[in-house]
Amino acid sequence: MTPLSTIAVPRAFFGENFTASLIDDLMRQGWAYAPQALDPDLITALRADALHLIAEGEVKAAAIGRGDLEQRAPQIRKTSIAWMDGASQAQRDFLEGCEAMRLSINRALFAGLFEFEAHYAHYPLGGFYKRHLDAFSGPAQTGGPSAMFGPRAGRSRIVSCVVYLNDNWRDEEGGQLALWQECPLTIDNTPDLDALNDYPPSQLISPKAGGLVLMMSEQIPHEVYPSTRDRLAIAGWWRVNASIGGRIDPGR
Numbered sequence: 714m715t716p717l718s719t720i721a722v723p724r725a726f727f728g729e730n731f732t733a734s735l736i737d738d739l740m741r742q743g744w745a746y747a748p749q750a751l752d753p754d755l756i757t758a759l760r761a762d763a764l765h766l767i768a769e770g771e772v773k774a775a776a777i778g779r780g781d782l783e784q785r786a787p788q789i790r791k792t793s794i795a796w797m798d799g800a801s802q803a804q805r806d807f808l809e810g811c812e813a814m815r816l817s818i819n820r821a822l823f824a825g826l827f828e829f830e831a832h833y834a835h836y837p838l839g840g841f842y843k844r845h846l847d848a849f850s851g852p853a854q855t856g857g858p859s860a861m862f863g864p865r866a867g868r869s870r871i872v873s874c875v876v877y878l879n880d881n882w883r884d885e886e887g888g889q890l891a892l893w894q895e896c897p898l899t900i901d902n903t904p905d906l907d908a909l910n911d912y913p914p915s916q917l918i919s920p921k922a923g924g925l926v927l928m929m930s931e932q933i934p935h936e937v938y939p940s941t942r943d944r945l946a947i948a949g950w951w952r953v954n955a956s957i958g959g960r961i962d963p964g965r
């Protein structure tokens with residue numbers, strides 16, 4: 714038997730109470746935001762890592778959709794990405810904090826989140842990402858965020874996270890994340906993102922260093938406004954194992 718003391722517990726970003734309050738916001742309103750949440754040294758190391766990957770040409774134009782449906786759509790998304798693979802100490806530290814978060818979310822919500830994927834995103838000057846949901850698979854659920862965890866075919870990304878790496882970002886520089894707490898439905902029960910043109914966002918978040926956002930991936934429509942300066946972020950997703958039921962999880 715393995716002695717308990719040798720089982721590694723992933724180092725969390727935050728203490729238990731702060732983590733619990735974030736998860737509470739996520740459940741109550743479908744999203745959570747904490748400014749200056751992550752350790753400044755970790756943010757500095759992640760920024761250096763991202764800038765290094767950009768300099769090496771490892772950050773490439775992003776597509777939308779997955780698998781066969783994947784397409785480059787510059788009118789929807791103008792940003793470049795590099796997937797995190799744990800190649801640097803900064804990435805390993807970040808992924809470890811996200812693993813601790815996964816365990817906390819699973820404990821609090823019986824969520825069965827299975828794995829995490831994340832990429833650096835570099836928005837050039839004038840970069841943007843039009844209004845979207847990070848995941849969608851069928852009619853929206855009723856009953857609030859916790860209803861997301863019921864059995865359901867085809868779902869995959871459940872909780873999204875975004876972390877900002879921009880030092881001294883000023884509000885006038887734009888690049889805010891706009892999010893809407895609810896998504897109207899068409900008569901076919903599919904999300905009607907265009908209907909939100911008539912509604913101001915529930916929240917505007919400037920991409921300031923260390924800020925952390927959590928969102929229910931299938932529920933919270935959001936959009937990245939153009940900025941007058943380069944914008945660096947990490948976007949990540951906790952997923953359930955979508956290959957359950959004989960369906961192979963589509964590639965990314």
Ligand code: OGA
Binds near residue numbers: 842847936946948
């Ligand atoms: C995304 C995304 C938000 C942001 O990458 O899917 O919505 O503020 N990012 O960078």
Ligand code: MN
Binds near residue numbers: 845846847935
């Ligand atoms: Mn998104």
